[in-house]
Amino acid sequence: MTVMTRTKFDVVALSKHIxxxxxxxxxxxxxDDETVRAIYQAWLDHLVIVFPGQKLSQEDLIRATGxxxxxxxxxxxxxxFPKGYSSLLPGIMLISNIRENGEPIGALPDGEMMFHHDMIHAEVPSKATLLYSVEIPSTGGNTLFASGxxxxxxLDPAVRERLEGRRATHHYNYGSTQKGDNRGTVAFAECTHPVFRTHEDTGRxxxxxxxLMTVGILDMPPAQSEPLLNAVFDHAEKREFVYEHVWRVGDLLLWDNRCSSHARTDFPSSERRLMLRTTVKGTVRPY
Ligand SMILES: [Fe+2]
Known part of the structure; x- marks a missing residue:
């Protein structure tokens, strides 16, 4: 009889909040299942998990996403396809600035990216995103994560009271990294969700x-909503709520789009960056 014992691992916090x-x-x-449950709990507690030093095949990445x-x-x-890849499994997307015949092979190729929640412009946004680093530039391209x-x-109670119970509108042009940036494809989507989301696993x-993606508050004129939203953005992006990840080859990162946002720092466009990305489907409409 095989006795399953939980794989032992250490959880080391990387910042105060995230x-x-x-x-x-x-x-x-x-x-085993017990280990998976323990990883899941660590993720709920810390919002972003780094698994360093991995050597994952595409199958491994798909299984870990599950x-x-x-x-x-x-x-x-x-x-x-980049060197070493002749195909990609369904659900795996390339994030890369590598170019073939002048065209980037992957999505979101260049530069800095403002804070955002992945797929917040969808009715049921992605629950989680996983990003696995294959090639990284010598400097920059860091990912900043902020605890929502x-x-x-x-948050300033005066700001919070004015936004409590309100819904925000989100809009996104696929492929853009800055607000109002219309580069990339013309496809876009728009959606409204609560300004403050209750997390279905933690109740927080x-x-x-x-x-990047929030453009207004439902039933509130821009003259009122803009200063309120800017106050929230400025507060939410304060360094004290942020963990900045400096990538190493072989890092797998997992983040919770329900309670955290993320941004990317600039990096030299002359250097290669290649990441494999998967997402976990959302299960509920945000409430
Ligand atoms: Fe993102």
Missing amino acids: GAEIRGLDLREKP YFGELGELSRPPKY YAAYDT KAVYVNR
């Missing part, structure tokens, strides 16, 4: 608006 590194796990191996829910179908099959819980808990409330 981010933890899970040490001692090789995701090529299949953790520990956190149902694999999202988002994909954008590339015209050209910490921002909500410490988080700021659920962001500088």
Whole structure:
């Protein structure tokens, strides 16, 4: 009889409010159910999990994504594949600035990206995103993660009272990294969600608006909503609520789009950056 014992791992917090590194796990191996539950709990507690030093195949990445829910179908099959890849499994998307014949092979190729929640402009936004680094530039391209819980808990009560119970409108042009940036494809989507979201697993409330995609408050004139939203963005992006991840090759990151937002710092366009991305489908409409 095989006795299943929980794989031991260490959880090391990376900042006061957000981010933890899970040490001692090789995701090529299949953790038992109890280990998966413990990883899930660490994720709920820390919002962003770093699994360093991984050597994942595409199958490994798909399997690890499944520990956190149902694999999202988002994909954008590339015209050209980077060296070492002849195909991509469904659900895996390339984030890359590598160019073939002058065209980027992946999505969101260049530069800085403002704070955002992935897919907030959809009716049921992605629950989680996983990003696995294959090639990184020598500097920059860091990912900043901000805790929406910490921002909500410490928000100026006067601002919070005016926005409590309100809904915000989100708009996004696929492929853009800055607000009002119409580069990329013409496809876009728009949706409204509560300004403060209650997380269905933890019951905690988080700021659920962001500088890149939130364009207004439902039933509130822009002259009133703009200063309020800017106050929330400025507060939510304060360094004290943020963990900045400096990538190493082999890092797998997992983040919770229900209670955190993220941004990217600039990096040299002359250097290659290649990441594999998967998403976990949302299960509920934000409330
Ligand atoms: Fe993102």
